[in-house]
Amino acid sequence: MDDISRTRLREIFGDRFRDAPDDRLCYSFDATGREYLPDAVVFPLCTEEVRRTVLLANEFGFPVVPRGAGSGFSGGCLPVRGGVVLSTERMDRIITIDSGNLLAVVEPGVVTETLKEAARRLSLFYPPDPASMKFGTIGGNIAECAGGMSAVKYGVTRDYVLGLEAVLGTGELIRTGVSTAKGVVGYDLTRLLVGSEGTLGIITRATLKLLPLPGSTGTLLALFRDNGAAARAVAGIVAARITPSAMELMDRSAIDCVRRVVEIEMPENTGCALLVEVDGALAAVMAEADGVEAALRTHGAIEVRRATDEAGREQLWKLRRSISPALRKIGAVKLNEDIVVPRSALPVMMAFLSDLADRERLTIVNFGHAGDGNIHVNVMISGTDADERRRADAAVEAIFRKTIDLGGTISGEHGVGISKAPFFEMEVGPLGVSVMKRLKAAFDPKGILNPGKIWLDEGMARS
Amino acid sequence: MTDEELKLKIAACAKCGSCRSVCTLYPERRDEQSVARGKIALIESSLAAPVPLCPGDTIPLGEESDAAIRDALADCLLCGRCERNCPNQVAVEEILVGGRTRLAGKLGLSAWKRWLFGEMLPSAGARGAIRAAGGFAQKLFLRKVPTESGLHYRFPDLAGLHGRTVPALPPSGFVASLPEGEGLIGEVLLFVGCVFDIVMPGIGRAAYETMKASGASVAVLRESACCGLPALASGDREGALKSVTKNIASIRARSPKSVVFPCGSCLTMFRREVLSLIPEGDPLRADADWVSGRCVDYATFILETGLAGRLNPMPVVEKGSVGWHDPCHLSGTLGRGGVARDLLTRVAGDAFREMAGASLCCGYGGTFNVRDYPTSGRLGANKVSLAVRGGTSTIVTACSGCILQLRDMAARFSTKTRVRHLAEIVRELLP
Known part of the structure; x- marks a missing residue:
């Protein structure tokens, strides 16, 4: 970045333009733990400032990398080619919550939980619940199409985005989509922008769909001897025509890992745990919880615990919530993947993962959203052992290949970013890549927005 | 490290x-x-x-x-x-x-911090001298602001002082004003802390008198150094260790049953930090460990003595007008917020009600308040305004930093709001 660009940006942003080394360092990372130093950071307060930044970038040829809270797991907001990190964290107004039309209009920097809470106060519900919802932003959630535990019943971020305002790579301001429940006028540019990882446009405003808030929630924790029994129980719940609002599976590797760190009382022969939630009107919740409990017991649960009050539910969630912190304690580095397979292929995938771990002498910890087939596969690397690292990388590739063979996808909710870029073509194929690149050229002809993401170019490889 | x-x-x-x-x-x-x-x-x-x-x-x-x-x-x-x-x-x-x-x-540490942590805070005598000089200067140069929690002085709104207020420095500190022979020997030791000794001696005195009224034999650690937390937080381990060494030695020599702290931050220093300062193998470690295990907060001590049951009933005040502010160290780090609430419930009855924003930080942060007073002040003003709007007229707490900050905020924005230490509330109700 040259001095003229800096001067021009400083004219727009004043002290919201930062280029001291310490300021740049604080915007060099995200939750992947990798660091790429930007040339500068800007904090726009309005759409116009975003637009002027992109126009300048077109004039002077520097990259612009949009960033929400930097909580992503795929490196979507890392400035791998330098340039300007455009932080949306100060564009954080909820413009309106329209309870008559069941929608919200928000700026991209609104923290997801803040919106959920604002909706809740009006007995409304914004369902997406990524694990980062207390600090992650709506803009980041849309750009990466974040999911969460409730996806099994309510879907993912994509399903709640009705319309967007975005600054394209050309600096043009586009409004896509509708403020209505339906709309089919032309190509669905809204859906195209969702999950585009900031490579097509920078989202400056979003119109989101809301639902009525479910009245109550029931939680069940079932313990099984092995994955097979738990997988059959999942199938049993589906066969009973019940759609839980969360269905989380933790395999033996995850349970063992938690046991090394916190004390949770459970039978010694527990090899798999399933956490199920149902929500809705109280009477329906009671009936569905009974149905779930029956299915769990029929399929060989050693033990089923049930709670409807806040304290009891929290107790049941403890096992699930302890996994991520516990993981950090057993390995220095984790390769954190979020594959999805068709629900019916879950038992095959779980068996494959366990065999792979044994064969390659690796610790692979699996847990995740069994209800929608989304498994968080964590390949743990304990130290700086080069051979272990090589085996781990090979294992990740084998897992992705198996996932695609089973009809699944290599990323359910984290996005491609840089961490899955080497495997991107494996899933979408050469024509898929080619069409996407043509679309990219239409939105961002000079390649200003978030360069170096999604597909591999210029030999960038997973280090 | x-x-x-x-x-x-x-x-x-x-x-x-x-x-x-x-x-x-x-x-x-x-x-x-x-x-x-x-x-x-x-x-x-x-x-x-x-x-x-x-x-x-x-x-x-x-x-x-x-x-x-x-x-x-x-x-x-x-x-x-x-x-x-x-x-x-x-x-x-x-x-x-x-x-x-x-x-x-x-x-290197800034010159004023070197002096503060290395020379002044570890020495009770030096602190007394500074207090006297400060009190004199206040009367000479600053404007008076009477408040419900005592007289404050306001700095002019220039050169980074932003109209902040400080409590009027009393003619004499708590320890200095103890009669000779008073509080020399006792099973329980009171660690009063710099602020409650010198800046707000009324709180030190209230802690001492209520502890005595509980029936315990109470000694005051007259020769105490600063707890060392301000130095440690600024990265001056040497200065902190100087204070800690002095305190541990003088407390251990008295072999008290317990050491009682009216200030949650001083207590945190003793409960959580002292051992990390003393190198492995140093003979002081065993003493520090012994002392650390005997340190308790004021509310825990008073509750255990049963004094709460012998107090006069609180005079009729508006229901729910007394609130508790959680000091970050006392309630967060040490988890003693529940005990303080128990004590308040016992002594204040239904005058006590959970305050709006009770667990929000007051924004003081020790040297942070000196470093960036406008930000510290905004956080503090927000805290007090939430409490006042929620119907609280008396904010009770148990940390010297929080009281300095909340009284400053009250003096600036809400002079009718009282900011009290738990011990002051208890003393008013002594039979």
């Missing part, structure tokens, strides 16, 4: 961003530098190898960024919320203090 130990503690941080959701300072600053994750990344980069091995690795910041990093690390209230909320249980406070110590070692 060696650089290697510091690196190991830093490795636990996954940079997930959880700290952003609880940071007291983040809503004020709205950038990564203000939160734990950013500060940890800065320390990490100052420790990194000069050239990253491959793209994506930790980026080194050269020594020319040391001063900027020191300033970023100082911009923190040490309220501890990030650490308590961290899914990976990262030792944020230790890392920050480790980083501050490292940079203080490289860049």
